[in-house]
Amino acid sequence: MTSWSAELPFVRGTTPPYYAAILTTALSTEPADLVGYAEAAAEMADLAAQIDGYLGMEFARDEGCGITVSYWRDLNALRNWRDNLEHVAAQRQGRERFYRGYRARISRVEREYEWARQG
Amino acid sequence: MTSWSAELPFVRGTTPPYYAAILTTALSTEPADLVGYAEAAAEMADLAAQIDGYLGMEFARDEGCGITVSYWRDLNALRNWRDNLEHVAAQRQGRERFYRGYRARISRVEREYEWARQG
Numbered sequence: 425m426t427s428w429s430a431e432l433p434f435v436r437g438t439t440p441p442y443y444a445a446i447l448t449t450a451l452s453t454e455p456a457d458l459v460g461y462a463e464a465a466a467e468m469a470d471l472a473a474q475i476d477g478y479l480g481m482e483f484a485r486d487e488g489c490g491i492t493v494s495y496w497r498d499l500n501a502l503r504n505w506r507d508n509l510e511h512v513a514a515q516r517q518g519r520e521r522f523y524r525g526y527r528a529r530i531s532r533v534e535r536e537y538e539w540a541r542q543g
Numbered sequence: 544m545t546s547w548s549a550e551l552p553f554v555r556g557t558t559p560p561y562y563a564a565i566l567t568t569a570l571s572t573e574p575a576d577l578v579g580y581a582e583a584a585a586e587m588a589d590l591a592a593q594i595d596g597y598l599g600m601e602f603a604r605d606e607g608c609g610i611t612v613s614y615w616r617d618l619n620a621l622r623n624w625r626d627n628l629e630h631v632a633a634q635r636q637g638r639e640r641f642y643r644g645y646r647a648r649i650s651r652v653e654r655e656y657e658w659a660r661q662g
Contacts, residue, residue, distance in 0.1 A: 431569070431643075432569045432643065432644045433567070433569055433607060433608040434567035434568075434569065434608075434644070434645065434646040435567075435646070436646065440648075444563075444565060444648065444650050446563060446565065446612055448552070448553035448554075448601045448603075448612070449553075450550070450551045450552055450553065450659075482567045482608070482610060483605070483608075483610075484603035484604055484605040484608050484609060484610040485603055485605050486602070486603040486604050486605070488552060489552040489553075489601070489602075489603050490603055491601060491602075491603040491610045491612065493565055493567070493610065493612075519658060519660070523658075523660070524550075524551065524659070524660050525551045525553070525657070525658060525659030525660055526553065526657070526658055526659075527553040527554070527555065527655060527656070527657045528655060528656055528657075529563065529652050529654070529655040530652070530653055530654040530655065531563050531650035531651055531652040531653060532650055532651045532653060533648050533649070533650040534649050534650060534651060535648070535649040536646060536647060536648040536649065537646070537647055538644070538645070538646045538647075539638060539642075539644060539645055540569075540643070540644030540645075541638075541642070541643050541644055
């Protein structure tokens with residue numbers, strides 16, 4: 425099983441092969457456009473977690489740039505996420521308000537490794 | 544050819560299939576540990592760009608969490624990056640100072656799409 429740890433903010437317990445959706449966004453430079461952005465992102469994470477085959481999600485946001493990586497058991501789970509109506513509506517809201525642009529990549533994870541400090 | 548745009552902080556011009564290395568890090572909670580971190584990250588980006596088969600790099604850093612995605616033409620290019628001596632030394636420095644832990648994933652990009660606001 426996978427788990428998310430508040431102590432270590434990366435998704436653990438996954439075993440290749442599986443899929444990663446990498447979404448890199450250019451955020452609006454207008455602060456007013458970003459009101460509600462963090463809440464919308466958190467809602468999407470909750471929604472994704474309800475989909476069968478969801479393995480986890482990682483997120484980091486910098487000045488003007490956000491990277492979200494979500495992990496999925498297979499392409500079918502990823503398709504269900506892509507076609508989810510609330511997700512589609514949130515993407516539209518993103519294009520209208522939050523984003524200046526984005527690039528989305530679907531990739532198959534072949535190998536992974538982890539390091540964590542002891543103690 | 545690929546390009547990086549200051550206006551749009553994602554890597555453009557790539558065509559699948561190619562490889563993505565997803566590095567998700569838990570950053571030290573001690574601010575003193577992170578002195579020099581941004582400079583070291585920028586140096587690594589410059590170093591990676593010298594390797595044949597490098598396609599680009601995306602980076603976002605949040606409170607306590609960093610995501611770096613680097614893109615590579617093939618596994619051979621990725622191996623040259625992994626085995627680069629300066630990169631190996633920087634990883635050691637990361638484990639000793641910057642990171643509490645990380646997870647690295649090697650994935651094959653199968654599909655991608657982009658949206659950018661007009662005007």
